[in-house]
Amino acid sequence: MTSGTKDYDFPKTFRDAMALPECDFKSIFGQQAVKGWRDIRQIEAFFRCLTEPVHVIELGCGAGWHSLYIAMSLGFRDHENRYDAYDVSEEAWRVSEFSKRIGARITFHCSHDVFKQPVDALGDGSGKKVLYCDIGPEDIVKFAPALRSWDYIIVHDWKQKNYKAAVQKLIEGGVVAYFEQETWERTGEHMGFVRL
Numbered sequence: 001m002t003s004g005t006k007d008y009d010f011p012k013t014f015r016d017a018m019a020l021p022e023c024d025f026k027s028i029f030g031q032q033a034v035k036g037w038r039d040i041r042q043i044e045a046f047f048r049c050l051t052e053p054v055h056v057i058e059l060g061c062g063a064g065w066h067s068l069y070i071a072m073s074l075g076f077r078d079h080e081n082r083y084d085a086y087d088v089s090e091e092a093w094r095v096s097e098f099s100k101r102i103g104a105r106i107t108f109h110c111s112h113d114v115f116k117q118p119v120d121a122l123g124d125g126s127g128k129k130v131l132y133c134d135i136g137p138e139d140i141v142k143f144a145p146a147l148r149s150w151d152y153i154i155v156h157d158w159k160q161k162n163y164k165a166a167v168q169k170l171i172e173g174g175v176v177a178y179f180e181q182e183t184w185e186r187t188g189e190h191m192g193f194v195r196l
């Protein structure tokens with residue numbers, strides 16, 4: 001299991017923070033984050049190209065600041081989007097409380113092992129889903145088949161978590177296809193797919 005925030009040395013002084021290259025500065029709303037601005041650009045670009053309401057289901061949200069950031073950016077849209085963020089740890093309790101205070105449209109499910117839930121427990125079946133996988137290859141393997149045609153899947157840590165081998169089987173089995181592979185590959189650590 002990869003822990004959300006513990007492996008990153010958050011700069012504590014002004015000088016340390018300013019010494020980091022911009023893309024390596026991993027902070028959202030001033031809170032320590034796992035993803036840097038390169039990741040955020042990719043995710044923003046992806047969601048910007050979607051024109052219909054979506055239900056985002058994030059598997060492995062860690063401390064949750066990145067999830068809140070995406071949910072808030074979706075909140076600027078004209079249509080209603082939903083966001084459910086899951087993690088087996090309790091790390092997101094703080095952002096969960098904060099998100100309720102500011103009325104953000106996101107629900108955090110802390111201490112929730114997604115592998116203990118049935119695949120059809122992903123939402124209520126309505127609307128277009130974006131499954132956001134950040135646990136490891138086993139999350140896309142289990143949950144991608146449960147999606148409907150033309151739902152989206154994005155994975156984080158594409159180059160690090162050995163997703164490629166697992167995804168290759170799904171591609172060969174006609175379950176998913178790449179969503180603009182070259183563009184994602186050029187720009188960072190995310191990769192996108194569509195459910196066939």
Ligand SMILES: C[S@@+](CC[C@H](N)C(=O)[O-])C[C@H]1O[C@@H](n2cnc3c(N)ncnc32)[C@H](O)[C@@H]1O
Pocket residue numbers: 001002003004033034035059060061062063064065066067086087088089112113114115134135
């Ligand atoms: C790489 S981290 C996620 C980072 C987070 N998405 C972010 O941007 O800050 C992977 C997360 O998966 C969670 N995780 C691992 N196994 C899980 C499981 N069975 N159910 C839910 N979450 C799990 C871990 O607790 C960890 O927070």
